[in-house]
Amino acid sequence: MSQPREQLADLIVHSTPSAEAREKARAGVLDYVSVALPIVLGEIEDKPLRSLLAVFSQQQNAQSWALLLGYAGHTLDFDDFHQQFHGHPSAVILPALFALARDCSVHQGHSLNGEHFLDAYVIGVEVAGRLGLAAGAQHYQAGFHNTATLGTIAAAAAAARFIQADVAQTAVILGIAATRASGLRAQFGSSVKPLHAGYAAETAVVATQLALAGFDGKNAHVIEAFLSSHGGGKQQPEKLTAYWAQPWRIITPGLEFKPYPTCAGTHSAADAAFELRARWLADSGKPLNQLAEDISRIVVAFPSGGDIAASVRNPATGIEARFSLEYVIAAVLLHNRLSLEDFDERPVNNEIMSLARKVIRQPDETAPRDEIDPTQRFHEVTLSRENGEVWVSRVTRKQSVAKGVDQSLKLQSCLSKSSAAEWAEIEALCQLATPAALPELAKRLTSFKTL
CATH class of the missing domain: 1.10.4100.10 (2-methylcitrate dehydratase PrpD)
Known part of the structure; x- marks a missing residue:
């Protein structure tokens, strides 16, 4: 044989x-x-x-x-x-x-x-x-x-x-x-x-x-x-x-x-952040320059092991930031984009990094581990406002991929x-x-x- x-x-x-x-x-x-x-x-x-x-x-x-x-x-x-x-x-x-x-x-x-x-x-x-x-x-x-x-x-x-x-x-x-x-x-x-x-x-x-x-x-x-x-x-x-x-x-x-020049393991988190940003602009009644101070906490949930590639928590450069869930979410919320110039070899943007520090990773232990079936990966981003309101957006990997380019x-x-x-x-x-x-x-x- x-x-x-x-x-x-x-x-x-x-x-x-x-x-x-x-x-x-x-x-x-x-x-x-x-x-x-x-x-x-x-x-x-x-x-x-x-x-x-x-x-x-x-x-x-x-x-x-x-x-x-x-x-x-x-x-x-x-x-x-x-x-x-x-x-x-x-x-x-x-x-x-x-x-x-x-x-x-x-x-x-x-x-x-x-x-x-x-x-x-x-x-x-x-x-x-x-x-x-x-x-x-x-x-x-x-x-x-x-x-x-x-x-x-x-x-x-x-x-x-x-x-x-x-x-x-x-x-x-x-x-x-x-x-x-x-x-x-x-x-x-x-x-x-x-x-x-x-x-x-x-x-x-x-x-x-x-x-x-x-x-x-x-x-x-x-x-x-x-x-x-x-x-x-x-x-x-x-x-x-x-x-x-x-x-x-x-x-x-x-x-x-x-669609974005970042680790694929950040994309559904980015799409969830885009949705939350649009809601904040529509419903908060505040100007955009108050977004960062209006947000008290951001939690990103995903299947356990789902951040194995996006493992960088405190990036120093744009290149490292490509692999940071925290930085990607903050960049979307503040600037409504993930562009090539945001993720080059220069130092990270201090304004983005300041908001990124409010992001907390929280693996969802109730979901099947990521390695069992990575196609079922999701990111659920929870945005807590200073006034006590809590907004949630959940986007699956399949939904992100289906959008196409x-x-x-x-x-x-x-x-x-x-x-x-x-x-x-x-x-x-x-x-x-x-x-x-x-x-x-x-x-x-x-x-x-x-x-």
């Missing part, structure tokens, strides 16, 4: 994504480009990128492009999320694919076909979701960052499909990627978190290049060993291949595009310095509908200012 790695390799090589899956992939490409391109072009300043470019400025190759694009796509924490993966698939899969598309030495002998690229992306997301299910919730709870660990293998799967590796080569690529997969949640709130995505994409490219060069690896038990060592006894390796593509995981549960507006907000014609051109390129689209998009994404 073949092992999970060999079964997985065969499915990666021989599966044919549906037209619907490819359409979902096109939307994913647009979302990734929207958040990565402003970093590449320097439209949004990112100081840590200077350090990366100082190290990689002389290395114009697929490995360095993958690392830089992984970092660029994840640095704003505005990139997509996948519920089963419990991480950010596109920030690792697409950088590896675009880096390989840019590297002429890898795809010599076959054309850069947009649908072939999209198929590889769909395969990568499928593997990402399945790895999340197979590894189980304990992997993330133990301190690993799924985007970095599981994402390395998912990106490798996509890369193998893109370069048309055979089953044996694909198995080697997966094994090398699993050996190098790493990344810790302890780095959340720092620039190392987006670097995790860069490392994962880089490893996928390296594994692919090694396999193409004839490098070999262990033929069995590698994926099982990875899951066993990282799953805390809760791993379910059979979920790697059972009911493959029924449906494709890029369709169901699908990619979730972020206007991708055109998101592109425009991220690339605010570009023109309407440039926005339209980028959206057209992201459809990958013409022979010139993929090489042009790959070229733009790898045109970092000092490369």
Whole structure:
């Protein structure tokens, strides 16, 4: 009987994504480009990128492009999320694919076909979701960052499909990627978190290049060993291949595009705060500049363990504040927005921080623990006023996700310095509908200012 790695390799090589899956992939490409391109072009300043470019400025190759694009796509924490993966698939899969598309030495002998690229992306997301299910919730709870660990293998799967590796080569690529997969949640709130995505994409490219060069690896038990060592006894390796593509995981549960540049674990709390702010303005009878002093206490409730990602209580910078329930709730109440400039590398806003100190976390022990079913997560925000009134808003994760995102507006907000014609051109390129689209998009994404 073949092992999970060999079964997985065969499915990666021989599966044919549906037209619907490819359409979902096109939307994913647009979302990734929207958040990565402003970093590449320097439209949004990112100081840590200077350090990366100082190290990689002389290395114009697929490995360095993958690392830089992984970092660029994840640095704003505005990139997509996948519920089963419990991480950010596109920030690792697409950088590896675009880096390989840019590297002429890898795809010599076959054309850069947009649908072939999209198929590889769909395969990568499928593997990402399945790895999340197979590894189980304990992997993330133990301190690993799924985007970095599981994402390395998912990106490798996509890369193998893109370069048309055979089953044996694909198995080697997966094994090398699993050996190098790493990344810790302890780095959340720092620039190392987006670097995790860069490392994962880089490893996928390296594994692919090694396999193409004839490098070999262990033929069995590698994926099982990875899951066993990282799953805390809760791993379910059979979920790697059972009911493959029924449906494709890029369709169901699908990619979730972020409406706010903050941790996804803060979004339903933000939506509850938006509702409470609107009620305060309508019913309090007071001017907005009295909102902070009118609120005596704010309690945010959620299933026990539901704040594992949004763990920062006293952020010092906007980057740390992306992972702070307290800061996100206060920012919404005061400013009615969660914008990119609110969550950059500058120190936190003192006015927001003052209100954030009134926020108290209160896990709801009557609700099922978050790791049992993260899809049931909710945030209930209770606002206590100085006059004794108490207002409550409860928003579930499903309600927040169901609101969706206007991708055109998101592109425009991220690339605010570009023109309407440039926005339209980028959206057209992201459809990958013409022979010139993929090489042009790959070229733009790898045109970092000092490369």
